[in-house]
Amino acid sequence: DEVHVRQFAAQVDPQEAAEFDRELRALMQESLDSRKLELRARPTLNMMIPMNVFEGPTKDHLGRGIEGESGDETVDEASGGNKDVQVKVLVKRGNKQQTKQMYIPRDCSLVQSTKQKEAAELEE
Amino acid sequence: EETGDDEGFEYGKGDFSVEHACKYCGVTNPACVVRCNVPTCRKWFCNSRGNTSGSHIVNHLVRAKHKEVCLHKDSPLGETILECYNCGCRNVFLLGFISAKTESVVVLLCREPCLSVNALKDMNWDLSQWCPLIDDRCFLQWLVKVPSEQEQLRARQVSAQQINKVEELWKTNPDATLEDLEKPGVDDEPQPVALKYEDAYQYQNVFAPLIKLEADYDKMMKESQSKDNLTVRWDIGLNKKRIAYFVFLKEDNELRLVPGDELRLRYSGDAAHPAWQSVGHVIKLTAQEEVALELRASQGVPVDVVHGFSVDFVWKSTSFDRMQGAMKTFAVDETSVSGYIYHHLLGHEVEVQMVRNTLPRRFGAPGLPELNASQVFAVKSVLQKPISLIQGPPGTGKTVTSAAIVYHMAKQGQGQVLVCAPSNVAVDQLAEKISATGLKVVRLCAKSREAVSSPVEHLTLHYQVRHLDTSEKSELHKLQQLKDEQGELSSSDEKKYKALKRATEREISQSADVICCTCVGAGDPRLANFRFRQVLIDESTQSNEPECLIPLVLGAKQVVLVGDHCQLGPVIMCKKAARAGLAQSLFERLVMLGVKPIRLQVQYRMHPALSEFPSNNFYEGTLQNGVTINERQSSGIDFPWPVPNRPMFFYVQMGQEEISASGTSYLNRTEAANVEKIVTTFLKSGVVPSQIGVITPYEGQRAYIVNYMSRNGSLRQQLYKEIEVASVDSFQGREKDYIILSCVRSNEHQGIGFLNDPRRLNVALTRARYGIVILGNPKVLSKQPLWNGLLTHYKENECLVEGPLNNLKQSMVQFQKPKKIYN
Ligand SMILES: [Zn+2]
Ligand SMILES: [Zn+2]
Ligand SMILES: [Zn+2]
Numbered sequence: 001d002e003v004h005v006r007q008f009a010a011q012v013d014p015q016e017a018a019e020f021d022r023e024l025r026a027l028m029q030e031s032l033d034s035r036k037l038e039l040r041a042r043p044t045l046n047m048m049i050p051m052n053v054f055e056g057p058t059k060d061h062l063g064r065g066i067e068g069e070s071g072d073e074t075v076d077e078a079s080g081g082n083k084d085v086q087v088k089v090l091v092k093r094g095n096k097q098q099t100k101q102m103y104i105p106r107d108c109s110l111v112q113s114t115k116q117k118e119a120a121e122l123e124e
Numbered sequence: 125e126e127t128g129d130d131e132g133f134e135y136g137k138g139d140f141s142v143e144h145a146c147k148y149c150g151v152t153n154p155a156c157v158v159r160c161n162v163p164t165c166r167k168w169f170c171n172s173r174g175n176t177s178g179s180h181i182v183n184h185l186v187r188a189k190h191k192e193v194c195l196h197k198d199s200p201l202g203e204t205i206l207e208c209y210n211c212g213c214r215n216v217f218l219l220g221f222i223s224a225k226t227e228s229v230v231v232l233l234c235r236e237p238c239l240s241v242n243a244l245k246d247m248n249w250d251l252s253q254w255c256p257l258i259d260d261r262c263f264l265q266w267l268v269k270v271p272s273e274q275e276q277l278r279a280r281q282v283s284a285q286q287i288n289k290v291e292e293l294w295k296t297n298p299d300a301t302l303e304d305l306e307k308p309g310v311d312d313e314p315q316p317v318a319l320k321y322e323d324a325y326q327y328q329n330v331f332a333p334l335i336k337l338e339a340d341y342d343k344m345m346k347e348s349q350s351k352d353n354l355t356v357r358w359d360i361g362l363n364k365k366r367i368a369y370f371v372f373l374k375e376d377n378e379l380r381l382v383p384g385d386e387l388r389l390r391y392s393g394d395a396a397h398p399a400w401q402s403v404g405h406v407i408k409l410t411a412q413e414e415v416a417l418e419l420r421a422s423q424g425v426p427v428d429v430v431h432g433f434s435v436d437f438v439w440k441s442t443s444f445d446r447m448q449g450a451m452k453t454f455a456v457d458e459t460s461v462s463g464y465i466y467h468h469l470l471g472h473e474v475e476v477q478m479v480r481n482t483l484p485r486r487f488g489a490p491g492l493p494e495l496n497a498s499q500v501f502a503v504k505s506v507l508q509k510p511i512s513l514i515q516g517p518p519g520t521g522k523t524v525t526s527a528a529i530v531y532h533m534a535k536q537g538q539g540q541v542l543v544c545a546p547s548n549v550a551v552d553q554l555a556e557k558i559s560a561t562g563l564k565v566v567r568l569c570a571k572s573r574e575a576v577s578s579p580v581e582h583l584t585l586h587y588q589v590r591h592l593d594t595s596e597k598s599e600l601h602k603l604q605q606l607k608d609e610q611g612e613l614s615s616s617d618e619k620k621y622k623a624l625k626r627a628t629e630r631e632i633s634q635s636a637d638v639i640c641c642t643c644v645g646a647g648d649p650r651l652a653n654f655r656f657r658q659v660l661i662d663e664s665t666q667s668n669e670p671e672c673l674i675p676l677v678l679g680a681k682q683v684v685l686v687g688d689h690c691q692l693g694p695v696i697m698c699k700k701a702a703r704a705g706l707a708q709s710l711f712e713r714l715v716m717l718g719v720k721p722i723r724l725q726v727q728y729r730m731h732p733a734l735s736e737f738p739s740n741n742f743y744e745g746t747l748q749n750g751v752t753i754n755e756r757q758s759s760g761i762d763f764p765w766p767v768p769n770r771p772m773f774f775y776v777q778m779g780q781e782e783i784s785a786s787g788t789s790y791l792n793r794t795e796a797a798n799v800e801k802i803v804t805t806f807l808k809s810g811v812v813p814s815q816i817g818v819i820t821p822y823e824g825q826r827a828y829i830v831n832y833m834s835r836n837g838s839l840r841q842q843l844y845k846e847i848e849v850a851s852v853d854s855f856q857g858r859e860k861d862y863i864i865l866s867c868v869r870s871n872e873h874q875g876i877g878f879l880n881d882p883r884r885l886n887v888a889l890t891r892a893r894y895g896i897v898i899l900g901n902p903k904v905l906s907k908q909p910l911w912n913g914l915l916t917h918y919k920e921n922e923c924l925v926e927g928p929l930n931n932l933k934q935s936m937v938q939f940q941k942p943k944k945i946y947n
Binding site for chain 2: 013016017020023024027028031032036084085087088089090092094095099100101102103104105108109110
């Protein structure tokens with residue numbers, strides 16, 4: 001069951017890429033500027049984070065990968081552990097809060113800091 | 125051959141049978157696709173890069189300038205609109221994840237302003253680890269998966285060019301597919317306009333597709349201007365209707381809201397409020413760029429809510445429909461215009477015809493200033509000809525001349541005279557002047573503009589209907605009062621009210637000597653049964669041909685077109701239609717057909733030193749001064765003009781131009797800083813803000829100057845805020861005592877863009893009454909022949925200067941050789 005794999009990368013026209021990059025940056029900048037203009041007064045914090053999200057079984061940060069069965073997605077045997085970390089993503093549905101489990105790469109800056117802090121806390 | 129064709133898919137084709145398939149490539153895995161959340165779009169795209177530098181979804185968002193997305197219901201996170209957990213901002217270019225405190229809980233937070241809220245730091249969140257949603261031109265891959273290699277193999281291979289083309293196509297046809305790119309006709313240019321036409325059908329065949337193009341473009345552009353997360357301030361109008369105030373910033377300078385525009389205000393609802401929406405009309409725009417929207421429905425308005433509203437533009441096809449209608453009438457109805465006018469408009473050779481009328485003994489009119497010789501000549505010739513053009517250079521009194529013409533036409537007893545212009549402002553000015561002659565004037569406004577305040581309110585039809593004071597109208601009066609109090613009437617009363625109102629409108633309109641309305645307004649159903657033999661159109665060089673035709677096909681026998689083809693022409697948004705010639709006015713075509721415009725020759729606006737260059741370069745030196753140097757002396761104003769009696773200078777600037785934040789415009793910081801210094805000097809010397817106008821051709825610079833002045837100006841902020849800073853185009857038709865022109869472009873290797881158009885330069889140079897200061901880079905500008913001439917003129921008059929404002933010195937800067945001769 002072999003598949004001939006075609007190469008995808010390396011076909012990008014550098015000029016097109018530069019042009020696209022410029023437009024993307026412009027859009028980001030414009031978005032930022034328009035917010036600065038719109039919200040002259042700093043908004044207050046309006047975040048309700050239900051305390052129960054912080055409880056529950058997520059202490060185990062070495063959760064399984066989401067598609068653990070296929071094998072090729074999550075487990076990095078060589079490093080001797082999972083390369084993904086389980087987190088709860090907190091979203092609002094209308095006025096209600098809801099969490100969903102997600103797996104994010106271990107090297108993502110989001111979890112790195114969490115890990116480091118936890119390590120620091122442990123040392124204390 | 126290779127296997128792997130497991131599910132009956134063909135490689136490289138994609139599967140477009142599923143609704144949530146990536147519109148570019150056909151990937152269908154729910155974990156890999158997101159939906160663009162812009163209401164007019166709602167297309168799905170995947171997070172693979174394919175052959176492009178950014179992923180498909182990021183490509184789409186950037187190309188279409190869309191900014192919101194929603195995840196698929198079968199994706200790990202479920203159907204979720206990505207938004208800031210704190211403020212609800214949905215702009216994905218601002219969003220990123222952040223861990224809440226130290227636990228493994230993450231939320232989306234916007235970069236501005238929520239990430240910088242101090243309270244967060246106090247709460248011990250590590251804000252430095254904010255992780256943007258879009259990284260390396262791709263959505264975070266753990267949130268929106270990248271399709272597997274298998275999936276990508278099955279998908280269609282799309283190039284950046286194809287993406288650009290299909291995005292372009294979607295602007296006018298949202299249902300287009302990549303296959304449509306191969307169809308013939310998509311890239312075809314429309315048939316260009318001609319000088320002469322066989323008949324009115326051929327005329328219609330050329331113009332109808334151009335108007336369609338422009339209408340499609342206009343619709344696409346306006347409907348894409350939706351905005352979310354608006355903060356609303358509530359008020360109640362005198363008519364008891366709800367008014368919502370909010371800031372509806374334009375993303376780029378293409379869309380200008382005007383009073384009368386229709387917007388839809390929406391609230392998605394919360395625990396205490398059901399979802400709500402209402403359509404309303406813009407009744408005014410405040411100086412703080414706030415929009416005042418009068419809502420149609422006053423019931424159920426969530427007036428205790430201020431945040432979280434959305435606004436969409438409600439596009440109306442009315443004006444385009446009326447243009448198409450006028451062309452059709454022109455073609456099928458033989459009585460729409462006289463035979464002479466018909467042939468003349470189509471460019472056929474016709475024998476010169478004179479109108480047999482007894483001429484008045486004097487050509488002026490009561491209530492108007494005395495006419496000068498060229499104005500008298502204009503009035504006299506116009507009255508004797510079935511079709512005439514009057515060219516009114518800046519400040520030459522074309523409104524007064526037009527009013528005098530209308531006065532004499534009305535006195536000839538050929539029925540009512542129709543007076544039009546493309547803009548409401550021009551119609552109001554004309555209506556006021558004509559009314560001053562003692563004629564009975566009705567100013568017909570679009571229904572959507574009845575709530576918009578007007579300087580000639582007492583002349584408007586809706587005002588006259590309300591204030592008609594006769595006994596038989598008391599029934600209408602009563603019903604009107606009831607309607608005002610209750611907001612609505614019972615259906616039988618409403619019927620009665622409408623019938624009475626229509627009859628009254630008709631009666632008032634019929635008894636008028638003159639009807640004034642915009643060109644598009646002439647297609648109002650309320651004028652459907654009216655016939656106008658005599659029609660005058662002011663500012664006709666600013667309307668496109670079909671627009672100009674609307675007032676003509678109501679039976680015109682005698683037509684007067686007033687305008688100036690040496691100033692800016694009609695604004696056509698669709699480049700394709702503009703290239704095909706829609707931007708050329710009827711006035712201009714008639715000039716090319718050999719109709720000689722009668723030129724008004726005495727200008728009453730500019731200091732004689734200011735009119736010299738425009739006269740010589742745009743009007744063959746024919747412009748005479750109706751004002752003297754003494755009348756334009758700024759007495760008591762202490763301003764460092766390099767040459768007394770020549771209130772003008774070109775201020776040499778060598779600062780660099782930059783591309784503005786939007787990426788589509790330019791700005792120049794040193795010029796902006798010097799504009800502020802000049803403004804401050806004027807203000808200190810006793811000039812008031814309303815006397816000053818700052819003109820700059822670029823939106824980027826306009827925004828920068830406004831901001832810079834209010835932040836850095838040494839005087840009270842409010843003073844700077846009152847100063848009008850605008851484009852050349854929005855100053856057309858108006859004047860200021862002092863004009864400061866910031867040219868911006870300062871790049872040796874590129875063109876000077878906007879400033880290349882001689883008509884735009886003419887408008888910019890002819891707005892000032894007392895004085896003008898031009899800021900620009902002579903090295904760059906002198907490459908263009910007309911600018912070279914302008915610079916030479918300033919240099920010869922010792923008005924080309926540099927150095928600090930309080931110590932200006934003659935500049936010795938070398939000009940470049942102009943590229944080619946301007947004709
Ligand atoms: Zn979209
Ligand atoms: Zn795709
Ligand atoms: Zn936010």
